[in-house]
Structures are given as structure tokens and as C-alpha cells.
Amino acid sequence: MTLPSSQSANAIRMLAVDAVQKANSGHPGAPMGMADIAAVLWQNFHRHNPSNPNWVNRDRFVLSNGHGSMLQYALLHLSGYDVSIEDIKQFRQLHSKTPGHPEYGYTPGVETTTGPLGAGIANAVGMAIAEKTLAAQFNKPHFDIVDHFTYCFLGDGCLMEGISHEACSLAGTLKLGKLIAFWDDNGISIDGEVEGWFTDDTPKRFESYGWQVIRGVDGHDMAAIASAIEAAQANPEQPTLICCKTVIGFGSPNKSGSHDCHGSPLGNDEIAAVREQLNWPHPAFEIPQNVYNEWNTQAKGQDLESAWQQTFAAYSKAHPELSKEFNRRVTAKSLPSNFAEIADQYIAKCQDDMQNIATRKSSQNAITFFADHLPELMGGSADLAGSNLTLWPDAKGLQDDDAGNYVFYGVREFGMSAIMNGIALHGGFIPFGATFLMFMEYARNAVRMSALMKAQSIFVYTHDSIGQGEDGPTHQPIEQIANLRMTPNMTTWRPCDEVETAVAWSQSLLKQAGPSALIFSRQGTKAMARNEAQVADVAKGGYTLVECEQTPELILMATGSEVELAVNAAAELTAQGKQVRVVSMPSTNQFDLQDKAYRQSVLPAGVAKIAVEAAHSDFWYKYVGQDGDVLGMTTFGESAPGAVLLAHFGFTVENLVAKANALLSDI
Numbered sequence: 001m002t003l004p005s006s007q008s009a010n011a012i013r014m015l016a017v018d019a020v021q022k023a024n025s026g027h028p029g030a031p032m033g034m035a036d037i038a039a040v041l042w043q044n045f046h047r048h049n050p051s052n053p054n055w056v057n058r059d060r061f062v063l064s065n066g067h068g069s070m071l072q073y074a075l076l077h078l079s080g081y082d083v084s085i086e087d088i089k090q091f092r093q094l095h096s097k098t099p100g101h102p103e104y105g106y107t108p109g110v111e112t113t114t115g116p117l118g119a120g121i122a123n124a125v126g127m128a129i130a131e132k133t134l135a136a137q138f139n140k141p142h143f144d145i146v147d148h149f150t151y152c153f154l155g156d157g158c159l160m161e162g163i164s165h166e167a168c169s170l171a172g173t174l175k176l177g178k179l180i181a182f183w184d185d186n187g188i189s190i191d192g193e194v195e196g197w198f199t200d201d202t203p204k205r206f207e208s209y210g211w212q213v214i215r216g217v218d219g220h221d222m223a224a225i226a227s228a229i230e231a232a233q234a235n236p237e238q239p240t241l242i243c244c245k246t247v248i249g250f251g252s253p254n255k256s257g258s259h260d261c262h263g264s265p266l267g268n269d270e271i272a273a274v275r276e277q278l279n280w281p282h283p284a285f286e287i288p289q290n291v292y293n294e295w296n297t298q299a300k301g302q303d304l305e306s307a308w309q310q311t312f313a314a315y316s317k318a319h320p321e322l323s324k325e326f327n328r329r330v331t332a333k334s335l336p337s338n339f340a341e342i343a344d345q346y347i348a349k350c351q352d353d354m355q356n357i358a359t360r361k362s363s364q365n366a367i368t369f370f371a372d373h374l375p376e377l378m379g380g381s382a383d384l385a386g387s388n389l390t391l392w393p394d395a396k397g398l399q400d401d402d403a404g405n406y407v408f409y410g411v412r413e414f415g416m417s418a419i420m421n422g423i424a425l426h427g428g429f430i431p432f433g434a435t436f437l438m439f440m441e442y443a444r445n446a447v448r449m450s451a452l453m454k455a456q457s458i459f460v461y462t463h464d465s466i467g468q469g470e471d472g473p474t475h476q477p478i479e480q481i482a483n484l485r486m487t488p489n490m491t492t493w494r495p496c497d498e499v500e501t502a503v504a505w506s507q508s509l510l511k512q513a514g515p516s517a518l519i520f521s522r523q524g525t526k527a528m529a530r531n532e533a534q535v536a537d538v539a540k541g542g543y544t545l546v547e548c549e550q551t552p553e554l555i556l557m558a559t560g561s562e563v564e565l566a567v568n569a570a571a572e573l574t575a576q577g578k579q580v581r582v583v584s585m586p587s588t589n590q591f592d593l594q595d596k597a598y599r600q601s602v603l604p605a606g607v608a609k610i611a612v613e614a615a616h617s618d619f620w621y622k623y624v625g626q627d628g629d630v631l632g633m634t635t636f637g638e639s640a641p642g643a644v645l646l647a648h649f650g651f652t653v654e655n656l657v658a659k660a661n662a663l664l665s666d667i
Contacts, residue, residue: 003222004039004294010278011078011291012038013251016070017274018284019091019098021265026092026100029248029261030068033186033219034153037244040225041151041182042075043294045233049301050080053108056330056427057308059148060111060127064120065155065184066101067263073098076109078287078295083107085285104425104453112425113453116445118161119418121181124152125167126422126431128179128239129398129407133378134428136403138326143315145308145326149233152181156194159183159202163446166415168239172210174398177236180229184219186248192259203243212238219246251278329376330428335509342373343506350498351535354527359520359560360462362501364389367432370505371395371405378429380407381460382416387522388434388462413439417446417459424455430509434460436468437477437519440484450515451489457515458508464494465614467523467561467646472639481519482619489514491589494613496563497527500586503538507590519560523642526564528584541590542602546570546582554660555603557583557623558612562631562651566612569656576657578664581607588623608663614651629663631656 012035020026041061048058063072070091076083083097090096097107101115111127114120128150135146158164171179183202187194203213212235214228225244232240249261253273266274275281282288316323328334346369355362371377371392381390385408396404409416413435420431440447440461450457466476484492491511493504501520508516528545530538537543542557546567554573558566563584570580583602585591591599603609609628611620617632624630631650638645646652 001044001226003226004043007280007291008043008294009035009039010251010280011287011295012071012074013274013278014280014282015074015077015088015285015287017266017271019070019073019088021268021271022089022284023092024265026070026265027067027263028070028266029188029263030065030155030184031071031074032250032252032256032261033246033248034068034071034182034184035250036220036222037153037182037225037246038071038075040222041229042079043297044226045229046151047148047304048109048297049305050109050298051302052305053081055305055308057146057148060124060150060426062112062114062120062124062127062150062152063102064114064124064152064158065117066114066120069098069100069102071153072102072110073107076107078292080296080298081109083109089285112422113449116449117155117157118163119446119449121152121154121158122163122167122415122418122446123422123425124150124179124181125171125176126419127426128171128176129174129419130423130426130429131178132174132176132402133398133404134330138322140315140319140322143311143318145312145315149178149180152179153184154181155184156187156198157189159200160198163414163418166412167419168206168211169209170409170412170415170419171239172206175210175237176239179239180232180242181240182242182244184246185243186246188248188257188259188262190259190262203241206241210238212240214240214242217242217244219244220250253277325375333427333512336373339373340510347499347502347506347535350502351530353498355498356524356526357498358522358524359495359497359501360389360522362495362498363460363505363518363520364392365498366502366505368392370509374430374509375405376429378405378407378423378431380409380416380420380431380433382409382413382433382435382439383411384435387436388460390432390434390460407433409433413442414446417443417457418449420457421446421450421453421455424450424457425453430456430458432458432460434462436463436475437461437480438463438475440480444483447484447490447515447517448487451487454489454514456512459515459517460520461517462520463522464519464560465521466633466637466649467521467614467642469522469642469645470639473636476637477615478633478636479616481613481615484517485588485619490517491515491587492517492519493587494519494560495586496558496560496584497525499528499530499535500538500584504586507539521561523561525561528563528567538586539590540594540598541587541592542583542585544581544602545584548574548579548581550579552581552607553579554664555581555583555607555609556612556656556660557585557603557609559585560613562612562614565651565653565656569653569660572653572657573660578660580660608667610656610659610663612651612656614646614649629659631659
């Protein structure tokens with residue numbers, strides 16, 4: 001094996017220090033410290049094609065310590081990706097390909113957005129799950145069409161974050177042998193030497209998870225690094241942690257080994273000293289051609305992909321149906337051509353059947369139906385499968401079947417959500433994972449990251465309100481629904497019955513850019529009567545469910561289990577001679593996407609409006625206006641049976657009718 005030259009690694013270091021200096025912000029220390037590891041991995045082991053960053057069988061590379069983003073940008077530039085030296089010079093500038101942290105969709109070759117520490121390693125676990133499962137589903141003797149590694153760089157900060165415990169523990173249990181992580185053990189974080197706050201025996205910790213741990217690797221000894229990677233690749237039964245002892249800011253005579261080089265430019269004088277120390281006489285952003293020649297892997301990458309294409313062509317002849325399905329799921333990332341039709345048929349059947357059941361049960365029914373038509377569905381729950389109702393008859397846990405379709409995540413809400421993002425980004429699967437809505441708070445950062453990346457993760461949340469009952473305010477969400485609705489790129493649904501639940505699921509599956517949050521009740525709900533046009537309008541997010549005989553003088557809008565309350569209150573108000581329309585609003589996000597004419601037809605200006613939802617009131621004033629009213633929550637809940645709580649907090653026909661009459665009397 002021919003190892004990289006020292007100047008090959010120094011090219012990474014100098015691009016990093018020059019870009020950070022020009023931007024006057026950034027983190028040069030990690031790229032300088034990990035340059036040798038990166039050079040060995042990318043030049044000798046990493047299988048990828050710079051000319052086609054989306055080649056399906058490429059190795060995945062994740063920089064979990066994303067503040068060291070210049071390490072990744074240098075690797076991409078030097079290897080021949082569409083990241084030019086001008087892009088490097090625009091580090092951290094508006095609309096550049098080189099933002100401050102790696103951003104999925106901005107830069108060719110960046111597999112996931114890594115800003116919050118620990119998120120990247122959890123994403124990498126998801127990618128490794130997807131690789132192993134996809135291989136089990138599609139590979140045949142002599143045809144390993146899915147066969148790649150997931151490499152992840154991570155620092156002390158990633159290991160301090162709790163999410164790394166959640167994700168890495170599960171990775172060991174699932175025996176993700178093609179997951180290889182490199183710990184940048186430099187002993188430094190922003191506040192200084194970590195021995196004052198991070199004294200874990202990290203190798204023992206990972207051994208307890210079931211990982212192979214390779215200890216004591218000199219992160220500046222290329223031969224030792226290569227040997228460790230070979231040992232990691234040779235173990236298919238365990239993920240591997242390679243413990244690399246490095247010097248942060250390696251090559252800086254006066255700042256290396258110190259937090260002084262962690263998160264700020266080195267300064268012109270120190271950069272000049274670095275150039276002398278590393279024997280790098282070249283001006284800023286200048287790379288000698290011989291170094292470019294050593295790094296460029298375009299031809300090698302094209303050869304790797306061409307060889308794979310030949311294998312896949314032979315696979316297609318031997319297994320035509322499997323190859324067709326592989327192309328649909330992995331290459332085209334498309335749903336079956338008849339999906340919309342079968343979804344509409346299922347929705348119509350739900351309307352015909354009219355079952356009065358909890359929407360969490362409606363969700364389980366939808367999962368059962370759609371999973372039969374979508375083998376790419378990868379389900380899961382954070383130890384609440386029996387409460388979230390996410391299991392279906394044909395679900396197979398990955399713990400028992402490598403080709404399965406269900407992940408028992410354990411009590412790991414944050415880890416589950418970030419792992420789902422990794423599965424979605426890898427391709428070949430549409431992941432969904434469930435917990436109680438209240439515990440979205442544990443996972444909030446991963447949910448936000450899914451929206452930032454527009455990943456097709458489907459977050460299932462049950463026990464959606466104070467109607468949850470006896471477990472009390474710790475388990476009763478108040479502000480969480482508004483939080484989800486206000487998250488850019490996220491589509492949130494809170495359906496009122498089985499039809500709206502079926503629509504929420506079908507729309508989430510059809511939506512290929514961005515995550516969805518599906519919010520379901522524990523308590524039973526009443527099936528609503530609809531005509532064919534109303535059923536079609538559910539997908540618009542908001543629609544007229546009950547119309548009055550004349551022009552409405554009042555509109556009651558509601559979501560979820562409170563729709564029945566609005567319908568019953570409207571009936572009483574109608575009996576009093578009022579003209580009342582009821583609007584069901586299962587998805588405000590989807591409703592806001594409709595054209596102005598439709599929105600005004602449902603919620604015309606100049607008509608009194610009351611919103612009804614057992615969640616925080618403030619969100620709804622954008623729809624009812626300052627002259628409208630909201631029957632909602634402004635406090636935390638209490639512990640009591642759900643029906644008692646709903647009455648206690650005013651979610652009764654009598655109270656809503658009184659609110660309506662008071663509002664109308666003021667007009």
C-alpha cells in the first residue's frame with residue numbers, strides 16, 4: 001500500500017488555516033489535527049466517485065465534529081469534487097458551497113448536515129442500518145450490489161453529548177460491522193483541556209456497547225492509521241471505534257495542543273510560522289500540481305462505479321424483478337406508479353367504513369395498509385410500540401432479521417430521530433419512528449435537523465393533548481404542536497378521524513422533500529360524514545366539514561379530537577338560529593400552501609371565527625384574527641382521567657357555545 005505523502009496531508013492543513021483566516025472565523029484546529037487520518041482514509045480506503053457524488057454504492061463519510069468543516073471541504077476539493085478553490089476562498093460567506101458547518105444540499109459530497117455535536121454519529125448509525133438492511137433485502141450470491149462502509153469522524157464533544165450514547169449503544173446491539181468511527185482524541189474543547197470535565201474511559205464504554213475498539217492509534221502515523229482501518233474492515237460483526245491520539249492544530253509552532261487554535265483564526269504571523277514548520281512555501285490557496293495529482297481520484301472513482309455498473313447489469317439479468325425494485329427505491333427514489341390510486345382507494349374505504357376509534361389506532365391501520373404496498377417503509381418506536389401502535393402484522397424487527405423493516409429503538413427518542421434522518425439520507429427507505437408527543441422535546445434537535453435537510457423522515461407522535469389523562473402534565477403536550485407547525489419545511493398533521501389519518505399518511509409518503517409530524521390521539525374519536533368532494537379536500541389541510549344553510553356568521557375551526565366538539569357545538573348554535581360553519585384543519589402547513597382564493601373560500605374575511613384545540617392558544621390568532629377567539633390552553637395540564645381534564649379546561653359544548661354567543665354579541 002502506498003501511503004499519502006506528508007505534503008498531501010499538509011495541503012488539508014494549509015487550505016484550512018488560509019480559509020479560516022480569510023473568513024476571519026472558523027475552526028482550524030481539528031482539520032490540522034485530523035489531516036493525516038483523513039489523507040489515509042480518503043486516498044487508500046474511501047470508495048467514492050467525485051464525478052458522481054450520488055453513486056448509490058459509495059462509502060458514506062460523515063464529519064460529526066462539523067465545526068471542522070474545512071477538513072471536509074479540503075478533502076472534496078482535492079479529490080476532484082465540484083468544490084473549486086474559489087469556493088474554498090468563499091468559506092463561511094453568503095450562498096457559498098462552503099458554509100460554516102457542512103450543510104446537506106449545499107456542497108457536493110456532503111452526506112448530512114452536522115452542526116450540533118453528536119448528531120453526525122447518530123446519522124452515521126442510520127446510514128449503516130440502511131446499508132446492512134438494504135444488502136440483506138437485495139444482495140444475492142455473487143451479487144453484492146449493496147456493499148459499502150460508513151465512516152465517521154467525531155471529537156470529544158460528540159462523545160460528551162448524550163445522543164452519542166443512545167446511537168452507539170444501539171449500533172453495537174445491531175452489529176453494524178460496516179460502521180467505522182474515528183475518535184479525534186486531542187483532549188481539547190473550547191473551554192480548554194477536557195480532563196477537567198471529560199474523564200470517561202471511552203474505549204471501555206464502546207467495548208461495553210459491543211463495538212470493536214482499536215486503542216492507542218497515533219493519529220499522525222499514517223501506517224498505524226492504515227493498519228487500524230484494515231482491522232476495522234476485517235470485522236463484519238462489530239462496529240469499530242478507532243481511537244486516534246492527535247495534536248489539535250498540528251503544525252502550528254505556538255498554538256498546537258491548545259484550545260487557542262480550536263475556534264479562531266491563527267493570525268498571519270502564526271500562519272507564516274506554520275508554513276515554515278510544515279515546509280510549505282506556497283502562497284495562500286495555492287496547491288502544487290504534484291499534490292493535486294496525488295489527491296485526484298476522479299479516474300479511480302469512475303472505474304469503481306463502472307465496475308459496479310457491470311455487476312449490476314449482470315444482477316439485472318439474473319434477478320430482473322429485484323433490480324427493477326432496487327432502481328425504483330434507491331436510484332429513482334420513487335413510489336410505485338399506482339401509489340396515489342391505491343391510497344385514494346384506501347381513503348375512500350375508510351370513509352365508507354366510518355369507525356369511531358382513536359387516531360393512533362387509525363394510524364396503525366394505515367401503516368398496515370401502506371406497508372403492504374411499500375416495502376421501503378422502515379418503522380420503529382422508542383419503546384412505546386404498544387402505545388404508539390406502530391407495529392403491524394408483517395413487521396420484522398432488525399434485531400431478529402437483517403432484512404427486516406422495524407427498529408426497536410429502546411428508550412432513545414433523540415437517537416431514534418437522528419438515526420431516522422441517516423436512514424432517510426442514505427436512500428432506499430422511508431423511515432418512521434414514534435413516541436409520545438411530549439417526548440418530542442427530547443428529540444427536538446434531530447427533528448429540526450430533518451427539516452433543515454428536507455429529509456423524508458416521518459415522526460409519529462401519539463398521546464397528543466391533555467386528553468392523554470392520568471399521567472399528568474409531564475406527559476401532556478401544550479406548546480409542542482405549535483413548535484412543529486412553525487418549523488420550516490415540516491408538515492404537521494393532527495387528524496380528527498380515520499379518513500384524515502389516512503390522508504395524513506398518504507400525503508407524508510408522497511412528500512419527498514421534507515419531514516412530516518403525524519399527531520394522534522389516545523382517546524377515541526368520532527368518524528365524520530363527508531361527501532366525495534370533502535374527502536378530496538382533506539389533502540388541502542383545511543376544508544369545510546359542516547356547512548350552514550346561509551352565509552356563515554360564525555366559523556368554528558378545530559383539529560384532532562376537538563373537531564367532534566366543534567361539530568356538536570355548531571349543531572346547538574344552529575338550533576339557536578345561528579349560521580355556523582365548521583372547518584376541520586388537520587394540517588395548517590398544508591392549508592397555508594393553498595392559493596389565496598381557496599383559503600378565503602374556507603375562511604372568508606369579515607366572519608367571526610373561533611379556533612378549538614387542546615394545545616397552546618396563541619398559535620391560532622393568525623387564523624381567527626384579533627377579533628376572534630380561541631378555546632385552547634395557556635397553562636400546563638393536570639393529572640386526572642382525560643374526559644375529566646377536557647371538561648375542567650373548558651373543552652365542552654356548553655363552554656364553546658357560550659364563547660360563540662359572547663363573540664357574536666360583541667359584533
